[in-house]
Amino acid sequence: MAAVRAMLASRPIDPVFATASQACDPGLVGRVDAVLVCDTGLGEQNRSELELLADAMVSSRLTGVFVSPGTSGAVPGARDAFVTVAADVSADELWGRLATIREYRPRLAEMEQQVAGMQRLGKKLNQQFVEVDQELRLASRLQRDFLPKAFPEIGDLRFAALYRPASWVSGDVYDVQRLDESRIGVYLADAVGHGVAAGLLTMFIKQAVTGKRIVGDHYVLVPPHEVLAALNAQLSDQQLPNCQFVTACYALVDAATHELVFSRGGHPHPIHVGPDGSCREARTTGGLLGIFPGEEFPSNRLLLEPGAKFIIYSDGLEDVLLSRESPAEAASRFSRRLQEIAALPLHDFLRAVTLEVEQSEGSLQPRDDMTMIVLERLR
Numbered sequence: 001m002a003a004v005r006a007m008l009a010s011r012p013i014d015p016v017f018a019t020a021s022q023a024c025d026p027g028l029v030g031r032v033d034a035v036l037v038c039d040t041g042l043g044e045q046n047r048s049e050l051e052l053l054a055d056a057m058v059s060s061r062l063t064g065v066f067v068s069p070g071t072s073g074a075v076p077g078a079r080d081a082f083v084t085v086a087a088d089v090s091a092d093e094l095w096g097r098l099a100t101i102r103e104y105r106p107r108l109a110e111m112e113q114q115v116a117g118m119q120r121l122g123k124k125l126n127q128q129f130v131e132v133d134q135e136l137r138l139a140s141r142l143q144r145d146f147l148p149k150a151f152p153e154i155g156d157l158r159f160a161a162l163y164r165p166a167s168w169v170s171g172d173v174y175d176v177q178r179l180d181e182s183r184i185g186v187y188l189a190d191a192v193g194h195g196v197a198a199g200l201l202t203m204f205i206k207q208a209v210t211g212k213r214i215v216g217d218h219y220v221l222v223p224p225h226e227v228l229a230a231l232n233a234q235l236s237d238q239q240l241p242n243c244q245f246v247t248a249c250y251a252l253v254d255a256a257t258h259e260l261v262f263s264r265g266g267h268p269h270p271i272h273v274g275p276d277g278s279c280r281e282a283r284t285t286g287g288l289l290g291i292f293p294g295e296e297f298p299s300n301r302l303l304l305e306p307g308a309k310f311i312i313y314s315d316g317l318e319d320v321l322l323s324r325e326s327p328a329e330a331a332s333r334f335s336r337r338l339q340e341i342a343a344l345p346l347h348d349f350l351r352a353v354t355l356e357v358e359q360s361e362g363s364l365q366p367r368d369d370m371t372m373i374v375l376e377r378l379r
Contacts, residue, residue, distance in 0.1 A: 034105070035062060035064030035081075037066050037082065058080055062105070063101045064082045066084045067086075067089065068087060083097065136168035144163075146173070146202075147161075147163065148175055151176050157255050157376070157377060158376050160350045160373075160376075161371070161372065162354055162357075162370065162371065166370075167195050169199030170198070171193055171195070172371035174186075174312075175206070179252075180212075182255045184252070184253050185211030185250070186312070187209055187227070188249055188312045188314060189205045189267075189289075190247045190315065190369070201240075204238075205231065208235075210222060223252070224251060224252050224263035225298060228248060228265045233293060237293075244290065245289060247266035247268075248264070248289055249262060249265075249270055251310065251312065253304070259303055260302050261299050262300060263297040263298065264297065265287060265288060265289045265295070268315055268318060270282045271338075272302055272308070272310055272311075273310075273311065273342045275305050277339070278342075279342050281333070306378065307377065309342070309375065309376045312372070314369060314372070315368065316369050317371075320335065320360060321335055322334060323335050337352075345376075353372065
C-alpha cells in the first residue's frame with residue numbers, strides 16, 4: 001500500500017482516497033477517471049461493498065485496477081468493472097494501466113454519445129419506415145381497387161388475368177370493359193419502372209383511356225388506334241420528367257363476329273394462340289407513349305376461332321413466355337413451357353403460368369411487374 005501511495009505521489013494525478021463503502025457514492029464515482037483497489041485481505045463485508053462499488057462503476061462506465069496477491073483475490077461480482085493485476089506489479093506498469101484508462105475514458109464517453117445518437121436516429125428511421133410501409137400497403141390496396149373485380153362474359157368470350165406487382169405499388173394497369181351489347185374493350189399499360197412513381201402514373205392512365213364517347217343522345221366506340229393516340233397526346237402534354245414513358249396495348253373485340261382489332265405502342269406483341277395450341281405474335285407497329293406527340297398507332301385485325309386465345313402481357317413476363325435464345329424461326333421464339341400449356345383451357349392455362357412464375361428464379365424478388373390478360377373463345 002505504501003508503494004502504491006508513493007507511485008501516486010510521484011505521478012501527475014490527483015488521487016482521492018476512500019473506503020469501498022464511501023466510493024459507492026455516485027457523486028464520487030462521477031468525478032474520478034479510474035479506480036485503484038488494493039486487496040489487503042477482503043472480508044465478507046468488504047467483498048459485498050466492493051460488489052456495490054463495481055455496480056456503481058459499471059453504471060458510470062468506469063474501469064478500475066484491482067491489485068491482488070493472486071487471481072483468487074478477485075471478487076467474482078466485480079470482474080466486469082476491474083482489471084486484476086498481481087501484487088508485485090511494477091509502479092510503471094500500474095501507472096500505465098491507470099493512465100490508459102484515464103486517457104481513453106473521454107473517448108469512450110464520446111463514442112457512447114455517438115452510439116446513443118445513432119440509436120435515436122435508428123428509432124426515428126424505423127418509425128418512418130413503418131409509416132412508409134403502411135402507406136405503401138394502403139396505396140397497394142387502393143390500386144387493386146381500381147382493377148376490375150370481375151370480367152364481363154358475352155357470348156362465348158371469357159377473360160382471366162394474372163397480376164403480380166414487383167413491390168407494393170405496380171407500374172402496370174389493365175381493364176376489361178363492356179362497351180355495348182356485343183363489344184368489349186381491353187387494355188394493358190405499363191409505366192416505365194415500378195414503385196410509387198410508376199404507380200402514380202397508372203392512375204393517370206386509368207382516367208385517360210376512353211373506349212367510348214358519349215355524343216348527345218348516342219355513343220361512339222373509339223377505335224384502338226385513336227385510344228392510344230389520345231393517351232399519347234395527354235401524356236406528351238404533361239411533359240413528364242426523367243424520361244418517363246408508357247407502353248400499352250388496346251384491343252376491341254366483338255362477341256358477335258369474333259373479330260378483334262388491336263393497336264400497341266412500344267408494348268410486347270400480343271400472342272395469338274390457335275385452337276391447336278400453336279402460338280404466333282400478333283404484330284403491329286407503334287412507338288412509346290408520352291415521348292413524341294402526333295405518334296401513330298396502326299391497327300391490326302384477327303379472327304378468334306373456337307378455342308383460340310389472345311394474350312396481352314407486360315415485359316416482366318417475357319422470360320416465362322419467350323425463349324431466351326434467338327431462333328431464326330418465329331415459332332421457336334416462344335418458350336417450351338408456353339407451347340406445352342398454350343392449348344389448356346383458360347383457367348388451367350393461367351394456373352400453369354402462375355406456377356411457372358412462382359417456380360422461376362428470383363420469384364420472391366421480381367425485377368419487374370408481371371401482368372397478363374388472356375381472352376379465350378370457348379370451343
